Amino acid sequence: MKNDVTSIPDHKHQTRQLVIISLMTAIICIIAPFSVPIPMSPVPLSLTNFMIFITVYVLGIRSAAFCVILYLILGAVGLPVFSSFSGGLGKLAGPTGGYLIGFIFLALIQGLFIRLFSGNTYAAILGMILGMTVCYIFGTAWLAWQLGQSFTASLAIGVLPYLPGDAAKIIAAAIAGPKLRAMVLNI
Template sequence: MENTKKINIHHLTLIGVMAAVTCILGPLSLPIGIVPISLTNLVIYFSVYVLGQKRGTLSYIVYLLIGLIGLPVFSGFSGGFTKLFGPTGGYLIGFIFMAFISGIFIDKFSNKIYMCFLGMIIGTIVAYILGTAWLAYQANLTFNATLAIGVLPFIAGDLAKMVIAALVGPQIKKRLISAGLY
């Protein structure tokens, strides 16, 4: 019984650590327009690799809640409900689905890098769809105009983040396991 509690405490700690890492790296962004380039999705990919689907998604939700109460953890050191209801709020919500979908593939096919990569791509597409739809509504833009500012500039960088996560994420998890922290 104690071992189960210890594992749960370790998992809770890792969820908190990954949420904290997201809080540290999430605000770092490069403003290129309405939608900035940030490291949030890279940390989400790492979280899912390290924690698995459920705990990785939970880690992002903890980060989201921290930002929603007003702490400046979102891109550009912003926070609060206004960010969620602003032009990039759809991406913030979309990242929940990105973590969940990516995690399904990463958990099920952890030894097949191409399947993990496919899961990250599908999850990111879902985040793009939700973010683009909300951005189009908020900014009163056409679908094509929204794609041009909310998706196309991010594809190459997001693919690079997926590659980094696919190469480094499993190594981080292995080291945590070998250190007895997972």
């Protein structure tokens, strides 16, 4: 997986790549709004990060990062693609905005590990863990500032409850991601 699917030179493949980017962005936008609120936290449970994990596997670093940025732009202009079918700049400026922006770094870091260590499942998992860690740092710092509380207090409500679910998402993505990529490349 040294090259993104976007590196395929001919016009037919470029058109195919644009279709796949559009499809993956649409899937993120469809899945992300479905979320479960947690009483102790302003951060809901969602499958957004799982869809980003999968998108990185399918598209590679550049195209996946583009999908995440496009998802954020669509949400920022008001489409209800964020958790609980919300959208608008207020959502990006709200308590979960740091996590949303952190998704860009998640895609970049995971994609880098997948590119550098092609075919190495453990490296891909490490990339997802490090990507989520950076996402957590951005999100927790923003959440702490928004709520006027310490980083540690925000960590307790914005990260700790989500660790088991995120671990399961990482394992599921490590299993399904390479298979989905192979399927997409063979279409």
